[in-house]
Amino acid sequence: MSRRVRSVVALVALGALGTVLVIAVTGLEPFGHYPGPYGDVLAKVVPGERHTGQLVAATVFDYRGFDTLGEEMILFAAVCGAAALLRVRRRKREEAGTPARPAPSFATRATGAALVGPVIVFGAYVIANGHITPGGGFSGGVIVAGALVLAYAAGQVVRLRRVGSIALLEGAEALGAAGFLLLAVGGLIAAGALLKNFLPLGTSGLLLSAGTIPVGNVAVGIEVAGAVALVIAEFLEQALLEEPE
Amino acid sequence: MSVLAYLVSVWLFVVGIYGVVTSRHLVHLVICLAVAQSSTYVLLLGIGYRTGGQAPIFGDIPTSTPVVDPVVQSLTLTDVVVSATVSALLLALAVQAHRRFGSVDPDELNALRG
Numbered sequence: 001m002s003r004r005v006r007s008v009v010a011l012v013a014l015g016a017l018g019t020v021l022v023i024a025v026t027g028l029e030p031f032g033h034y035p036g037p038y039g040d041v042l043a044k045v046v047p048g049e050r051h052t053g054q055l056v057a058a059t060v061f062d063y064r065g066f067d068t069l070g071e072e073m074i075l076f077a078a079v080c081g082a083a084a085l086l087r088v089r090r091r092k093r094e095e096a097g098t099p100a101r102p103a104p105s106f107a108t109r110a111t112g113a114a115l116v117g118p119v120i121v122f123g124a125y126v127i128a129n130g131h132i133t134p135g136g137g138f139s140g141g142v143i144v145a146g147a148l149v150l151a152y153a154a155g156q157v158v159r160l161r162r163v164g165s166i167a168l169l170e171g172a173e174a175l176g177a178a179g180f181l182l183l184a185v186g187g188l189i190a191a192g193a194l195l196k197n198f199l200p201l202g203t204s205g206l207l208l209s210a211g212t213i214p215v216g217n218v219a220v221g222i223e224v225a226g227a228v229a230l231v232i233a234e235f236l237e238q239a240l241l242e243e244p245e
Numbered sequence: 246m247s248v249l250a251y252l253v254s255v256w257l258f259v260v261g262i263y264g265v266v267t268s269r270h271l272v273h274l275v276i277c278l279a280v281a282q283s284s285t286y287v288l289l290l291g292i293g294y295r296t297g298g299q300a301p302i303f304g305d306i307p308t309s310t311p312v313v314d315p316v317v318q319s320l321t322l323t324d325v326v327v328s329a330t331v332s333a334l335l336l337a338l339a340v341q342a343h344r345r346f347g348s349v350d351p352d353e354l355n356a357l358r359g
Binding site for chain 1 (some may be wrong): 247250251252254255256259262263264266267284288291292293294295296298299300301302303304308312313314315316317318319320322323325326327329330331333334335336338339340341352
């Protein structure tokens with residue numbers, strides 16, 4: 001099928017699909033008139049049942065935790081797949097040695113090096129307070145992984161690899177995934193239901209409160225940080241390997 | 246315009262899929278898929294929005310305040326994570342395809358394989 005025929009067929013088909021979708025969405029509740037009931041039920045019961053005001057975190061890690069468990073496994077499997085795909089070449093090239101690359105400017109290196117620490121601390125803060133304020137394991141994990149990009153900007157990527165940082169990132173990803181799984185099974189053992197909130201709930205608004213929700217945040221944070229950093233590291237390495245060609 | 250948010254979502258989906266179908270570059274294709282996926286964020290968050298509703302976090306606001314739906318927000322969170330990992334996997338496949346076929350044009354991959 002030539003490009004032109006294909007784009008005409010696609011336009012016709014997507015036009016039809018779009019028309020049907022527009023008809024469908026005009027039948028929804030008007031924008032701004034959320035009909036409920038689930039959000040309203042959660043808004044009523046979460047502060048009393050889980051001692052937290054962060055409804056989204058309570059939904060992700062507790063009431064709808066089973067979905068998050070599946071999502072964790074998707075993340076884990078996809079990142080393993082991406083890392084495996086990107087690694088085929090590395091084995092072959094490693095014998096040839098790492099090619100030299102131009103060093104980044106002093107300003108880039110200084111800024112990168114200066115920001116690595118604060119970014120990691122900020123990510124940890126976002127993860128640890130995920131059950132009180134906006135944030136949590138997913139966003140905090142990505143922030144922590146961003147520190148790796150800064151380390152790269154600081155010109156540390158080659159040395160990072162030598163000290164086995166890829167193995168460390170893989171370990172962090174696996175540890176986080178296993179941690180969340182154990183948390184889920186812990187509910188089964190301690191309270192008789194998978195992902196049941198089996199830890200003491202504490203006082204709402206404190207760092208140690210809301211039972212298993214902050215623990216889940218930390219596990220997810222470690223996993224996401226490891227997974228995102230691993231993918232970034234593997235892609236960076238590809239870019240470095242491709243350069244001499 | 247009470248359906249504008251939903252129409253944006255439909256547009257993002259349709260235009261993203263059109264980009265996937267007519268793409269000439271695998272990286273462009275992955276980005277188009279991400280655009281199509283982002284339509285689901287707009288749709289989910291649009292459905293859960295309530296006029297005048299606050300963010301569903303009772304930190305500084307009393308628990309009687311009307312809030313937007315936290316369920317669709319957590320669904321969107323799942324959605325974003327899955328979208329990002331799918332993109333990473335597909336980009337890794339694009340790197341492999343380039344390595345094997347020396348091209349990132351989806352059509353040329355077909356020709357070389359056949």
